[in-house]
Structures are given as C-alpha cells and as structure tokens.
Amino acid sequence: MIAARIRGESMGARIARGLLSSPKATIAAIICVVLITSAILAPLIAPQNPYDLTEIDFFDAKLPPMSEGYTGMTYLLGTDGQGRDMLSAMLYGLRTSLAVGVTAGLLAMMVGTALGLVAAYRGGVIDSFIMRFVDLMLGFPTILVALMILVVFGQGVDKVILALVFVQWAYFARAVRATAMVETGKEYAEAARCLGIPAWRIMGGHILPNCLPPLIVIATIQVAGAIAAEATLSFLGIGLPITEPSLGLLIANGYQVMLAGLYWMSVYPGLLLLVLVFSVNIVGDRLREILNPRLAQ
Amino acid sequence: MTDAQPMIEAAGVIKNFRRKTDLAERIAMRVGLAQEPGTVHALDDVSLSIRRGEVVGLVGESGCGKSTFGRAVAGMLPLTGGVVRRNGQDIAKLKGAEARAMRLATQIIFQDPMSSLNPRKKVLEIIGEAPRLHGLVARGGVRNLVEGLMDQVGLDPAMINRYPHQFSGGQRQRIGIARALAVNPDFLICDESIAALDVSIQAQVINLLVRLRQDLSLTLLFISHDLSVVRYISDRVVIMYLGRVVESAPTDRVFAAARHPYTQALLEEIPRIDRRGHRFSSVKGEIPSPMNPPGGCHFHPRCPLAMDRCRVERPMLKQAGRDHAVACHLDGGFGRPKPTLFPTQSTLQAAESGLL
Numbered sequence: 067m068i069a070a071r072i073r074g075e076s077m078g079a080r081i082a083r084g085l086l087s088s089p090k091a092t093i094a095a096i097i098c099v100v101l102i103t104s105a106i107l108a109p110l111i112a113p114q115n116p117y118d119l120t121e122i123d124f125f126d127a128k129l130p131p132m133s134e135g136y137t138g139m140t141y142l143l144g145t146d147g148q149g150r151d152m153l154s155a156m157l158y159g160l161r162t163s164l165a166v167g168v169t170a171g172l173l174a175m176m177v178g179t180a181l182g183l184v185a186a187y188r189g190g191v192i193d194s195f196i197m198r199f200v201d202l203m204l205g206f207p208t209i210l211v212a213l214m215i216l217v218v219f220g221q222g223v224d225k226v227i228l229a230l231v232f233v234q235w236a237y238f239a240r241a242v243r244a245t246a247m248v249e250t251g252k253e254y255a256e257a258a259r260c261l262g263i264p265a266w267r268i269m270g271g272h273i274l275p276n277c278l279p280p281l282i283v284i285a286t287i288q289v290a291g292a293i294a295a296e297a298t299l300s301f302l303g304i305g306l307p308i309t310e311p312s313l314g315l316l317i318a319n320g321y322q323v324m325l326a327g328l329y330w331m332s333v334y335p336g337l338l339l340l341v342l343v344f345s346v347n348i349v350g351d352r353l354r355e356i357l358n359p360r361l362a363q
Numbered sequence: 364m365t366d367a368q369p370m371i372e373a374a375g376v377i378k379n380f381r382r383k384t385d386l387a388e389r390i391a392m393r394v395g396l397a398q399e400p401g402t403v404h405a406l407d408d409v410s411l412s413i414r415r416g417e418v419v420g421l422v423g424e425s426g427c428g429k430s431t432f433g434r435a436v437a438g439m440l441p442l443t444g445g446v447v448r449r450n451g452q453d454i455a456k457l458k459g460a461e462a463r464a465m466r467l468a469t470q471i472i473f474q475d476p477m478s479s480l481n482p483r484k485k486v487l488e489i490i491g492e493a494p495r496l497h498g499l500v501a502r503g504g505v506r507n508l509v510e511g512l513m514d515q516v517g518l519d520p521a522m523i524n525r526y527p528h529q530f531s532g533g534q535r536q537r538i539g540i541a542r543a544l545a546v547n548p549d550f551l552i553c554d555e556s557i558a559a560l561d562v563s564i565q566a567q568v569i570n571l572l573v574r575l576r577q578d579l580s581l582t583l584l585f586i587s588h589d590l591s592v593v594r595y596i597s598d599r600v601v602i603m604y605l606g607r608v609v610e611s612a613p614t615d616r617v618f619a620a621a622r623h624p625y626t627q628a629l630l631e632e633i634p635r636i637d638r639r640g641h642r643f644s645s646v647k648g649e650i651p652s653p654m655n656p657p658g659g660c661h662f663h664p665r666c667p668l669a670m671d672r673c674r675v676e677r678p679m680l681k682q683a684g685r686d687h688a689v690a691c692h693l694d695g696g697f698g699r700p701k702p703t704l705f706p707t708q709s710t711l712q713a714a715e716s717g718l719l
Contacts (some may be wrong), residue, residue: 262466262497272484
C-alpha cells in the first residue's frame with residue numbers, strides 16, 4: 067500500500083494490476099465481465115424473449131439440449147415445461163438475479179456505511195447503540211431473517227431487496243466502523259476539526275474515502291451473498307414473483323422434474339448461478355489481498 | 364510586543380482521561396468482577412499565559428501532557444476543570460459565529476507529516492477547503508489563494524494538483540503550515556511539528572516558522588521535547604513534568620540560570636561540542652505513570668535533592684526573578700541555583716542531612 071503510494075499509483079491501477087497478476091483472478095474477472103455484459107444485453111443476444119408468449123411454442127416443451135423445435139430453431143440448452151428456450155430464460159434470469167443482488171448490495175452498503183461512520187465518529191452511546199444492533203443482526207441466520215421479513219411483507223422485487231438490505235447492512239457497518247475509527251484518530255481528521263469543517267463533511271469527505279479499500283472488498287462479497295440469498299428465497303418460493311423468474315426460480319421450476327430425467331431445466335441455471343457467485347467471490351478475495359496492506363507481500 | 368492583557372490565558376487547567384466503560388463493564392464493576400478503570404491525570408492544574416506576539420516553548424518528556432495542553436488551549440478538548448481565556452473571554456462559553464472565529468484563529472501544526480494530510484486529497488483541496496467552506500475567499504479565488512500560500516511557505520505553486528505522497532516530509536510539513544495559515548489564524552500551536560523531520564529539514568521548517576511569525580505577527584506555542592530547538596525559536600520556555608508546570612522563564616534565563624532540578628537535568632543532557640567526552644546519563648528512573656502520580660512534588664522520586672517535604676507537599680509556582688517562576692521547595696522556593704558556583708545555605712543543609 068505504502069509502496070504503491072510512493073509509486074504514485076491510483077487505486078484503480080493498483081486493482082487492475084493486482085487482478086491481472088493472478089491467473090485465477092483474471093479468469094474470474096473475465097467471467098464476471100462476460101456474465102454482466104450478457105445480462106445487460108440479454109434482450110439483444112437472447113435467441114427468444116421468454117416472456118413473449120407469441121414467440122413460445124407449447125409443442126416445443128421439455129425438449130433436451132441441442133434439439134430442433136417446431137419453429138425450426140435449435141434449443142442449445144433445451145426448453146422448459148412451457149416450451150421456453152432455457153438459454154434465453156437463463157439470460158433473463160441472470161439479469162434479474164444480478165439486478166436484485168447488486169441493488170440490494172449497494173443499498174446495504176449505503177445504509178451500513180452511513181451507520182458505521184456515525185458510530186465511529188461520534189462514539190459513546192450512539193456507537194454502543196448501533197453496534198449492539200449490529201451484533202443482534204449478525205447473530206441471526208441470514209435466511210431466517212429474510213424469510214421472516216418476506217412472510218410479513220409479502221412477495222415482490224422491492225420486498226426481496228428490502229429483506230436482503232436488512233440482513234446485509236450490518237456487515238458493512240462493522241467493517242466501516244473498524245476502519246473509520248483508525249482514520250478518525252489520524253491527525254488529518256483532527257486538523258479538519260481544528261479548521262472548523264462540519265462533522266458530516268469530515269465523515270463523508272475526509273474519512274470515508276480512506277475507508278474505501280475494505281468497503282470495496284466487502285461490497286463484492288456481499289453482492290455475491292445477496293445473489294445467492296435471493297436464489298435461495300426464490301427457490302423456496304417466497305422470493306421473486308413467477309412473472310420475473312430469477313436463476314433461483316428457474317432452478318426451483320426444473321427441480322420438480324429433475325428426477326424424471328429432465329435434468330437441463332434445473333442443472334444449467336444452477337451451474338450458471340454457481341459460476342457467477344464463485345467468480346464474484348474469487349474476485350472479492352483477490353481484491354482483499356490487493357487492498358489489504360497486511361496481506362500484500 | 365507586550366500587551367497588558369495576555370492573549371491566551373490558561374488558568375488552573377485540569378484534564379483527566381478515563382477509559383469509557385460500557386453497561387456490561389459497569390455491571391461487572393458493581394458486583395466486583397472488574398476493576399474501576401484508572402484515571403489519567405494528563406493536566407494537573409496548569410496555568411500559563413501567552414502574550415500577543417510571544418513565542419513560548421513548552422518542553423517536557425513524552426507523556427507529560429504537553430500535547431494535551433496544546434489541544435486544550437486550541438479548544439479541541441473539553442476540560443475537566445479550569446478555564447482557557449482568549450483576550451479575556453472563556454473560549455468554552457463562546458457560541459455561534461464567535462466560537463467559529465475563535466476556532467479558526469487558533470490553528471495546530473501537527474507532528475506527523477504522513478498522517479496529518481489526507482492521502483486522498485490534492486494540495487489544492489487540502490489547503491483550500493476550509494477557507495472556501497467558511498467563505499473567507501470567493502469561489503473563483505481559491506486557486507489563487509492556495510498558490511499564494513504555497514509560495515509563502517516555500518512550495519512551488521505548480522505542484523498544486525499533487526497528492527501528499529508525492530512530497531517529501533519537509534514539503535508535507537509546509538503543506539500543513541499553509542493549511543493552517545489559510546484561515547488567517549493569529550495563534551499557532553506547533554505540536555512537535557518538526558520532531559519527525561530530518562535534522563537538516565528541521566532547520567528549514569524552523570526558519571520558515573520564524574519568518575512567518577514576523578511577517579504575519581503570529582503568536583506561537585511551540586511544543587517540543589528538544590530544548591536545543593526550543594532555545595532557537597522561543598522568547599520564553601515553560602518546562603512541564605507529569606501534567607504540571609515546573610519552571611517558566613525567559614529563554615536566556617532558563618539556559619543560564621535554571622532553578623528547578625528537573626530543568627537542570629534536562630540541560631545537562633543537551634549534547635555540546637565542548638563536552639565531547641561526556642557520558643550521558645538520562646534522568647534517573649522512569650517518568651511515573653500519570654494514572655498514579657507520586658504525591659507531593661511529582662518529580663521527587665527522581666530528584667537527587669528531594670527532601671521529606673517534597674514527598675508530601677506540592678510546591679506551587681513561585682516568582683524567582685523577573686518573569687521567572689519555579690515550582691520547587693528548595694532554597695526557600697527558588698529551586699537550586701546552578702550548582703557550579705557556590706552552594707547556597709539550603710543546599711549545604713541538604714548535603715548535611717544526607718540528601719545529597
């Protein structure tokens with residue numbers, strides 16, 4: 067970290083160099099980029115629009131991978147029970163999963179960061195109050211709390227995001243507080259107070275930018291966690307509504323017929339989810355190594 | 364240079380630090396499972412006044428409360444007791460615009476040039492943020508102001524868009540000085556501001572401070588553990604030991620006729636070219652813990668001249684000449700004169716009673 071500062075390297079350049087220096091992380095990063103791009107471009111690259119009933123032919127239902135359908139189109143990954151192209155459904159599902167996971171992760175980051183900063187900067191009773199609440203949150207199993215919230219508030223994309231934010235902000239709060247406490251004790255924070263700069267500005271403008279490295283790492287890993295948690299909730303049938311199938315819901319739909327030999331409906335979305343979460347986590351681990359001066363050689 | 368009223372006046376300033384306890388700990392203490400955390404007596408009844416335009420050097424070992432005193436005078440710490448007055452007004456009682464003006468009029472130059480500058484901000488933002496925020500300069504004038512300040516502290520204004528890590532230690536300290544000057548203070552507290560620099564750079568930064576003091580008619584509280592540096596810059600030297608002032612005198616007088624045994628011990632240890640063969644011996648013993656300071660005179664466990672009285676009675680600051688005050692029981696409260704010439708009556712008595 068210090069060596070990098072002396073070289074005058076920006077954080078972005080340091081991250082890029084660090085990712086490229088590990089083949090594993092490079093591959094994972096490329097996979098992430100490919101998956102995110104294809105999710106964004108899903109309407110353009112998907113062979114069919116799985117939500118458009120006029121494009122779906124019921125006679126093509128339950129076709130195995132690589133088979134040709136009535137419409138003359140080849141289904142690379144087969145079709146599901148309604149005759150939808152699995153590849154297209156997965157691309158759209160990936161889109162939903164990523165959107166929900168990233169939104170929930172970022173919202174949790176904002177809430178957690180704000181609370182963690184205030185706890186570190188104010189200290190005293192406010193700190194104790196926030197951190198005891200964080201302990202409480204971290205004490206409950208994630209899925210259990212999310213389940214409870216969804217049971218209370220009902221289904222829907224916004225409810226799932228709310229539930230994910232609720233179970234994830236505490237991780238951010240704890241990480242930010244730890245770093246922010248170190249930064250608050252440094253002389254530049256004291257100098258800012260001495261210069262009469264308002265507290266919110268010292269927190270947001272001075273301390274927060276110096277807490278970014280651990281925050282980036284936690285954010286990456288928590289986004290992966292959010293995607294996995296959303297898939298779990300959808301698989302259990304209380305996550306996203308059936309009109310917006312995510313990867314978890316696709317797995318759940320295919321799961322019922324898996325033992326009948328129609329493996330592709332469930333296995334391919336499952337594999338995609340696995341690859342996505344795995345790649346994001348590998349990138350996150352590598353980021354941790356790059357940004358943590360103690361782990362760097 | 365001298366006003367009737369001191370610019371800064373600290374009267375009986377007390378500052379205790381206590382580790383905060385949470386609810387669980389307090390319950391544990393109630394039932395006797397945990398011990399009450401100790402109180403650190405960082406400042407124990409410190410009184411000191413600084414005249415306008417004066418440079419006061421505050422000297423003491425690490426942990427004696429010098430930095431705490433600096434923060435207290437700057438109004439950065441709530442005091443446990445006593446008051447700090449500026450131009451006769453209690454700074455803790457000021458409100459609103461007056462409080463802000465007072466806060467800006469006193470600035471601190473920090474010790475560590477690494478951590479005292481925000482590593483993610485450019486010099487322009489570091490120096491220019493406060494004056495822009497407080498409306499001391501028009502929006503378009505920030506760059507001009509910062510360039511002027513950089514020039515004033517001897518930095519090339521072309522480096523305005525660089526980050527702190529692109530500067531050397533001495534340059535960073537100059538940025539810190541420019542940042543403090545940006546809000547037009549008339550009182551600077553230099554908290555060990557040059558201790559972390561190379562000796563060659565120290566001289567440059569001191570010269571800069573001397574020049575700025577003259578140009579901007581600043582008042583300085585120069586906190587340091589290094590007497591030779593303080594000698595160069597200060598009009599008056601105040602020696603602290605374990606949260607108390609033990610001696611205060613004009614600089615020449617401290618070096619020529621220090622009265623307090625602690626001051627004398629410090630002076631003994633300044634390296635001098637005419638004493639090359641001298642074997643240095645630090646002041647005997649460790650500085651006691653400020654959590655549990657010794658009774659009476661704080662210095663008595665290490666003082667070669669300690670008497671019975673020193674163990675029980677706290678010596679108060681007494682006048683020992685013009686502008687010279689000492690807190691010592693020896694020699695009728697005048698401390699011990701420089702031991703080279705003739706021993707005074709009291710030191711003879713002390714010697715006879717086996718204390719020497």
